[in-house]
Amino acid sequence: MNHDSRNFRGLLLLATLGVLLHFLTQGTFTEARNLTNLTRQVAINGILAMGMTYVILIGGIDLSVGSVVALCGITAGMIQVKLGFADAVGAQAWLGVFLALGVSIATGLLIGLFNGWMITRYRIAPFIITLGMMVIARGAALILSDGAALSPTGDLFNELGQGYLPVIATLAVCGVLMALQIVRSLRRPLQAKQKALSLTGILLGGGAAAYVFGNYNGFPYPVILFGVLAVLGGWILSRTRAGRFTLALGGNPEAAWLAGVPIRALTLGIYTAMGALAGLCGAILTARLNGALPTAGELFELDAVAAVVIGGTSLQGGSGSVSGSVLGAFLIGTLNNGMSLMAIPEFYQKVIKGVIIVLAVWLDTRQKGQAAAKA
């Protein structure tokens, strides 16, 4: 089964879930405010899931992601709080923002580089080294913060997690993107029916986005970052040599190696990028919470893995897509948000979420099995 038809089914499932939740919550779910919040909640898991897609595609795993988010968040928080940027204004405040963001990303990047180095140089199983790193980074976050929250962070910095692109600009972006997509889809050599379908999709999707974000405060900044990174990640995977190499390495490392794929550099690069993305998420999370918590990001790695797997990427590697993972992240986010709105007790939420993840993957595997048997 190809990824397009999979994603189409995923979208349908998401839409059905949305309609269902609309009625179950007496319309609260579909309010512009709630949907905006939903996307902002999804953004962090979505960014992590995008990176995790690559990691899983090459047959790896990164369990350290959640702890790295916390550690990097703490570094951002320290710069903001301890170096006194929280009350800064003007150029000083901007310096604080870039410093916090830069250090946070750099910390994540170095940790990712270390993971990748241990995996490629010393051939330690990714599961083991990132499990170790998960504990180490969590400990480091607790040490650096003395176990306490670092807050408040500066207002300008907090924009990164809480701010919005103004409504006018949001509507303009929606319009431009829709126009670009329409032109692209008209120029593609598709059958009339497919063309109509894709145009409908663009109009519906773009219209919905414009309606939701236009009716509230505009695009949240984390959502913009998520959108840009997801598009970039999807493009690299499906349209560049690097993407082809990633799929080849996951599909058969021996064959990839003999065909000249630089498997070591690629592996190193992917774990490093995963770390940098976790660093970025650490900064966003700190900004959203107006402070850094050493206990933040707990189980983020598992949410990211779940999104990737729900999105149809094989844990064996070699097959999958970024768009699937994005859908998976939205599915998990919608579940979390919907269940909270319905005031389902948190303990039950966990059980329901777990069951649905297992169910989704099971159904998908079964479908794949049937497709393979037919062929």
Place this chain on the structure above:
Amino acid sequence: MTDSLQPDLLRMRAIIKDFPGTRALDGVDLELRAGEVLALMGENGAGKSTLMKILSGVWPSGSFAGEILRDGKPVSFEDTRNAHRAGIAMIHQELALFPELTVAEHLVLDQLPAVIDWDPIYRECQTFLDRLDFGLRADQVVKTLSIGSRQLVEIARALYRNAAIIVFDEPTSALSEKEVLKLYSIIRKLKSEGRGILYITHRMDEVFELADRVLVLRDGKSVAAFDRTERMERKELEPRLVAAMVGREIKDVFPLKNEPSKETVLHVQGLSLTRPNGRKRVHEIDFEVHAGEVLGFAGLLGSGRSEILESLFGYYHADGPKGSGFKVEGRVKVAGREFKIGRPVDSLRAGMAFLSEDRKGSGLMLGQSILANLSLARLSKQEGSSLVPLRAQDESERSRRWITDLRVRCTDPKQPIGHLSGGNQQKVVLAKWLETEPKVIFLDEPTRGVDIGAKAEIYQWIQKLASQGMGVVLVSSELPELIGLAHRILVLREGRISAEIPLKKEWGADIQERILEAASL
């Protein structure tokens, strides 16, 4: 004819087995009597292994059509244990043993009680082994044994279960001369005890040494059966066997050879490969390949044929899946230019290509499309940033062209390659390497697991590449293939070249024997 009083030890009747896209077995009949050796012959892909997998319960009943009779009674196997219980034992080509376990543990593995008292077990096994006189000790750990002794462990295991039917799958391919003779005498003994032996082989010598009857499979059908008790002369029988296996005279399968040029495309001097444990697998080998020449490598399994190509191509580089620890040395010139052995990508860029022996293991990404498989090597040969966008149009045109040129049977370049037959998969792998426009191409068992039709096409292509001036190094276990295609054969033994045999236009009838002699001595 079946003895009317005593039913056959084993009968397989009208066996049909389908795989996606291919029919592996098409109504095969087989009968085996007590106290005989039945040789099962056929080219790779003829269906021998599939038939044996059905017999040993790997393919359970229901996954194929036809019936199996054991002592005249129909049986059906759900799994391999059922087959064991029916007295059927397989001696696998790639031995199915556990390296860390002892000989005794192998013997009793499938009949262990919940709580084990090892001492009496070891004593009992030792008594059993002494009676067999294989020279095995019950407490030896399998990984410390030679290949020949490991095979004896498998045989001992079959006998310990008191198997009535023992299947040998090309048992001598990795054995030394001495071990082969020992195996022959063991098989004769088993036969005299009234067991039925199914003996899969490619080698004529073995057939004439051991077999009472011969069954030949081709393209999933039983095409011929010969009874050796009818005293047919070897001279008379051998050509008929070959013709039955190949389906036509060998001469017609192979294209005419071209005249290679004087120009050298690959020059190798002092190539050696040392394993991490310090053992040398390839010992200072020198050879050269001329433009337009097909150079054949002959030798037994483990003689270092593949390792030479792998070393040259960069498979053992520290960045690769084998990790650091291997040492490759040697001076190499490709098309006259000095080349430093590095990673596979360096070899690609220098103009080499390497179709590896194990198509599924190191040739293909089975889950991915024809197109993705086909363009991979060309993409990594390109230099520059790997974030530059692909040219989808160009890529799809290229793969369509290869599909037409090589006559790959498929519906679309986007089709998963796992859905194709072995022959078509192999054509895609060949296309993958030809896409890189190499000056010299290494082909390691290019026709393994490939049906006869595709085989002939691959032969034509090898010849075509040579006549276009490419240098070809061909490794093959099938001597007719080497003789039919190569201009020159280097015979390898234990990592060294033991003979060089030119094959310009004429060669003697004893050519196969000369090669085998140089390979095994």
